[in-house]
Amino acid sequence: MDKSEQIIDFSKIKANCSNCNLQELCLPRGLNAKNMEKLDHVVKGSRPIQKGQHIFRGDDGFLAFYAVRSGSVKVYILDESGEEQIIGFYFPGEILGFDAIEEHKHSCHAIALETTTVCSIPYEKINEISAQIPQLQDQMFRLMSRELSKENKLLLIINKRSAEERLATFLVSLSSRFHKLGYSAKEYNLPMSRQDIGNYLGLTIETVSRLFTKFQRNGLIDINKRTLCLKDLPTLHSICNGFSEKGKDNNSAA
């Protein structure tokens, strides 16, 4: 392991939920000023984490949740033979690390896809103060519950959908998440590689690449490297739902 692979040292940078523009999306949602302040005492910020650096690894001693403040994060698990399975991608306002509680260690790993900052909340602390703040406990349950629902849907997509439907669903999902953050729903940058997309969706990199080409040929998207423009959202939506007439190749021009 070279230096660039070392785990971030979370310095004692004070975070500040009270003034954070993501508070409505994030953990402190629904808290009053007084409780928000309590939360501020246990939440720590991070220095910028460079692309490719780990936020945590499964064998870390330090158990915590992490809220993405800026940038993006990929979370993955490894099987016995070291094969990687990406579990999810996380953007600002989203929280990761809920898996850690059961076995008192993270069962997964988290790595920054670009320069990223996060806030961290040690597991014991959240346990403590969410017992004192009912709304926080509620929000914790909600967030974990949402995480479960998300995985359920992912399972359905992977088990029941074609490669084309999976990729369209992925692109549309990213679009809506970026939109919620106030960015364009039509144009965004993919922070992850084709490899990562394929791994997440249960496809090979070649299939992902071919599908991007096909979507572009059919006028659904414009893609250039990692810059993506969704040119025909209605059709992309219909592909997600399995009505993919226009997704099909009618390339009589070929």
Added chain:
Amino acid sequence: MDKSEQIIDFSKIKANCSNCNLQELCLPRGLNAKNMEKLDHVVKGSRPIQKGQHIFRGDDGFLAFYAVRSGSVKVYILDESGEEQIIGFYFPGEILGFDAIEEHKHSCHAIALETTTVCSIPYEKINEISAQIPQLQDQMFRLMSRELSKENKLLLIINKRSAEERLATFLVSLSSRFHKLGYSAKEYNLPMSRQDIGNYLGLTIETVSRLFTKFQRNGLIDINKRTLCLKDLPTLHSICNGFSEKGKDNNSAA
């Protein structure tokens, strides 16, 4: 909808965690006598639920967690077109319904695979008393966290494993769960249909059937209808991990 499809009316049968033989596996794990009693006040039991009857549906008004006391339960979601995706199977001591919290309704449905009894805990009540009992809050977080880890692993199996590896993993997982309940790890009954197994694992019923036949031909299992005997657990384990030499057909005899 005919009468047999009506949702169970959860009568006010008092449950009794204090005397339940599943308490070490279930929600009350780690609670002292006094707190166990508090829990007893909010947990209700059910009359037996017949095979094929729903325990809850997504559109139920009644939001609760359910702990399986006897029998078995299948949990599934439906997509827009009504297609079913099974999310999990649940056995005694296991808890379902964690998905309900976020959107204030269950995003999934639960149906009894055989005559089943469950205990139910309304969501507001658990919220209330887990704020009072730190160990219970902790146990809730743990159970949800475990659920997430389970789904992560399922995702890996479905995305990265062959049909053969998936089925072997499924059979071995059931074996270990039954074993924890004090039953044989080598012989058990499958409470679900081939269809259900296939749906869960992302395979067709024909593929599942062919694999059962193949495993039997290779001496790994004995299967008769839904009665299963795992004759060669070591080899089954090695198939799970992708070292499936003996799983391969060397049927020179054919």
Added chain:
DNA sequence: CGCTTCTTTGATTCAACTCAATGGATGTGG
């Protein structure tokens, strides 16, 4: 500028699916 990493594209293969038919078990009503 050479090296590596990422992506695209083409040719070919194969694991699992689809379609089709049969068999066994269970249930129902005459």
Added chain:
DNA sequence: CCACATCCATTGAGTTGAATCAAAGAAGCG
């Protein structure tokens, strides 16, 4: 008790969507 229907499972034949194998182009980096 049998005839018939239904449901579930098995087995076979043929197809196909995505994987694998292979090669080359484009971009990033020290």
